[in-house]
Amino acid sequence: MAKIFFSALVNTVRGKVSNSVLSAWKGINVIKKHNPGPRQPRTEKQQDIRGMLAELAGEWYALSDVQKDLWNSWVAMFKLPMSGLNAYAKFNQVLQKYLPGTAKKTAPPVSPATPDFPTGFTVTPVAGGDFCVIWTAPTLTTIYAISDYWPMPGRDSVTNPRWTFGGTAGSDATFLDLDINMPEDTIVKFRIRTMDADARLSPWSHVLITAAIA
Numbered sequence: 001m002a003k004i005f006f007s008a009l010v011n012t013v014r015g016k017v018s019n020s021v022l023s024a025w026k027g028i029n030v031i032k033k034h035n036p037g038p039r040q041p042r043t044e045k046q047q048d049i050r051g052m053l054a055e056l057a058g059e060w061y062a063l064s065d066v067q068k069d070l071w072n073s074w075v076a077m078f079k080l081p082m083s084g085l086n087a088y089a090k091f092n093q094v095l096q097k098y099l100p101g102t103a104k105k106t107a108p109p110v111s112p113a114t115p116d117f118p119t120g121f122t123v124t125p126v127a128g129g130d131f132c133v134i135w136t137a138p139t140l141t142t143i144y145a146i147s148d149y150w151p152m153p154g155r156d157s158v159t160n161p162r163w164t165f166g167g168t169a170g171s172d173a174t175f176l177d178l179d180i181n182m183p184e185d186t187i188v189k190f191r192i193r194t195m196d197a198d199a200r201l202s203p204w205s206h207v208l209i210t211a212a213i214a
Helices: 044-062 065-077 084-098
Strands: 015-017 020-025 028-033 122-126 130-134 143-151 164-170 175-178 187-196 208-211
Touching: 044 084, 065 084, 084 164, 122 208, 130 143, 130 187, 143 175, 164 175
Parallel strands: none
Antiparallel strands: 015 020, 020 028, 122 130, 130 175, 143 164, 143 187, 187 208
């Protein structure tokens, strides 16, 4: 363990020593691990996300001053830890992910409140390696149901499985067919949540696990 002793002549240290960084924070001397730099994965998905964020940032600066003030005032009103630009990008990114092609939102929602949580969630395997996601509520035309799936490690041909966006349907449909063609007996996890027209999201549901059938 390293020890540092201060004197009347030396009462603070700053700089890098090996893999540690020494600095002062609010009058307190601290030492922390050096971060060589943020990881910037260049997968196709990450590149798509960065491209969308760059596009939304450009569109933000094309908004009128009145529209920007609405977003800035909205985050200040609800004391959210983000800027108006962040909020604009967040809601529109969600909207384009789950309802691609939908017109961008130029004004914030009335509040950060989330839509009704999905209930009565079940999943039924369908012949051909597909699945039917079912819920009993909500059943409103103004709310959408969103489902993700995750083939469990070691039971399929996916090397690094992750939660994958399955599909979106109006909640009034009460079901969503996922044509994902999993091999027979593949164990798959599912979860759902809801989104309203303002791109506000409910929390995720519990996770259900089932197996694909031939």
